[in-house]
Amino acid sequence: xxxxxxxADTIARDQRxxxxxxxxxxxxxxxxxxxxxxxxxxxxGMQPEGEWITRAPSLRRKAILLAxxxxxxxxxxxxxxxxxxxxxxxxxxxxxxxxxxxxxSSIFNYPTLxxxxxxxxxxxxxxxxxxxxxxxxxxxxxxxxxxxIRICKEESFHQRQGxxxxxxxxxxxxxxxxxxxxxxxxxxxxxxxxxxxPDADSPNSARSMAWKIKRHxxxxxRQRFVDMSVPQAEALxxxxxxxxxxxxxxxxxxxFGTPDWSELQRxxxxxxxxxxxxxxxxxxxxxxxxxxxxxxxxxxxKQRSAGNGSGR
Amino acid sequence: MSDGxxxxxxxxxxFVRAKRGLNHVHxxxxxxxxxxxxxxxxxxxxxxxxxxxxxxxxRSDDVVASDPDDKAAYFEPSADKVYRHPTYxxxxxxxxxx
Numbered sequence: 001x002x003x004x005x006x007x008a009d010t011i012a013r014d015q016r017x018x019x020x021x022x023x024x025x026x027x028x029x030x031x032x033x034x035x036x037x038x039x040x041x042x043x044x045g046m047q048p049e050g051e052w053i054t055r056a057p058s059l060r061r062k063a064i065l066l067a068x069x070x071x072x073x074x075x076x077x078x079x080x081x082x083x084x085x086x087x088x089x090x091x092x093x094x095x096x097x098x099x100x101x102x103x104x105s106s107i108f109n110y111p112t113l114x115x116x117x118x119x120x121x122x123x124x125x126x127x128x129x130x131x132x133x134x135x136x137x138x139x140x141x142x143x144x145x146x147x148x149i150r151i152c153k154e155e156s157f158h159q160r161q162g163x164x165x166x167x168x169x170x171x172x173x174x175x176x177x178x179x180x181x182x183x184x185x186x187x188x189x190x191x192x193x194x195x196x197x198p199d200a201d202s203p204n205s206a207r208s209m210a211w212k213i214k215r216h217x218x219x220x221x222r223q224r225f226v227d228m229s230v231p232q233a234e235a236l237x238x239x240x241x242x243x244x245x246x247x248x249x250x251x252x253x254x255x256f257g258t259p260d261w262s263e264l265q266r267x268x269x270x271x272x273x274x275x276x277x278x279x280x281x282x283x284x285x286x287x288x289x290x291x292x293x294x295x296x297x298x299x300x301x302k303q304r305s306a307g308n309g310s311g312r
Numbered sequence: 313m314s315d316g317x318x319x320x321x322x323x324x325x326x327f328v329r330a331k332r333g334l335n336h337v338h339x340x341x342x343x344x345x346x347x348x349x350x351x352x353x354x355x356x357x358x359x360x361x362x363x364x365x366x367x368x369x370x371r372s373d374d375v376v377a378s379d380p381d382d383k384a385a386y387f388e389p390s391a392d393k394v395y396r397h398p399t400y401x402x403x404x405x406x407x408x409x410x
Binding site: 020021081084090091147150154293294296297299303 | 339340
């Protein structure tokens with residue numbers, strides 16, 4: 001069999017493609033773009049919640065938030081590792097992010113105005129991420145699927161800590177309950193947009209599904225997320241800000257309103273509330289750390305030439 | 313570094329022993345300046361939740377791997393040697409412990 005036939009056969013039999021296998025250029029490029037975008041989202045995703053680490057209301061919440069933000073960094077690194085198996089270089093990917101040539105999830109361009117936002121990000125944003133990511137554990141590219149398995153295990157902690165935080169606030173003062181409702185009002189629609197444009201406007205989806213990189217369409221996953229979230233909102237005692245939201249007994253799903261797709265388009269093309277700030281922060285961190293990376297490389301080189309092995 | 317931040321640090325493959333009695337298993341890769349830093353980073357990146365009791369790191373360019381194109385030449389000959397498997401040999405039911 002030729003490489004092309006082996007690839008088609010591997011996909012058809014639902015087996016995994018591994019890095020050194022022959023694969024179509026389009027498959028490789030689609031994966032690099034998707035994995036890099038996913039990695040960038042994890043890295044940029046440290047910023048909205050990272051802003052609350054110094055302002056967390058207790059040592060317990062501070063420790064939890066630190067661990068969560070560290071996980072986001074780890075998820076980014078698992079994914080850069082997967083992208084590198086396809087011949088991408090993570091330094092180059094970072095450069096593309098900083099120069100605005102590669103994207104990250106639109107959700108991280110919204111501000112975190114109160115500590116309740118930390119809880120809502122855990123509950124809704126990480127909840128939406130889990131909906132997206134669980135099917136990716138069966139993605140046809142082995143290293144991506146394996147990275148997603150690690151990530152999904154850890155995301156569950158993220159979602160639960162967020163929901164528990166919100167339950168605690170809902171048991172507090174009326175002001176605290178208002179903060180939770182306000183955060184839900186601001187994050188609900190952007191969370192629905194995390195699944196991407198409607199299927200009809202998602203040109204690459206069909207090909208990604210044929211290659212089994214993606215397993216479900218954007219609209220399917222969005223529906224699944226709404227169905228999961230409604231009972232969770234009821235248990236929490238908050239209202240989801242959608243007057244059209246109601247159970248449809250015939251479909252056995254919740255009907256819901258249409259997100260403002262023009263807003264998603266604006267945020268994706270760089271005009272969201274915080275796009276410039278997020279990228280500026282990432283660029284600053286990259287240049288602030290440059291001397292450390294260079295010094296470590298110089299030290300390693302000196303150790304090698306002094307005959308100390310390479311730090312073995 | 314002539315080409316900016318690219319290739320600053322080499323790539324390392326990471327192997328973790330999940331618990332005593334099991335083999336080290338490949339879990340992914342990372343960038344580090346040297347082996348010592350690679351071990352530290354592997355600890356932080358791959359064992360945040362009791363995933364391991366021991367870590368190996370290996371420079372990725374030190375790994376020699378079989379070529380997927382040679383898969384047939386490498387692995388198919390073992391398929392026609394059925395006599396290597398115990399089930400190839402017919403032994404009467406009445407013979408115990410074999």
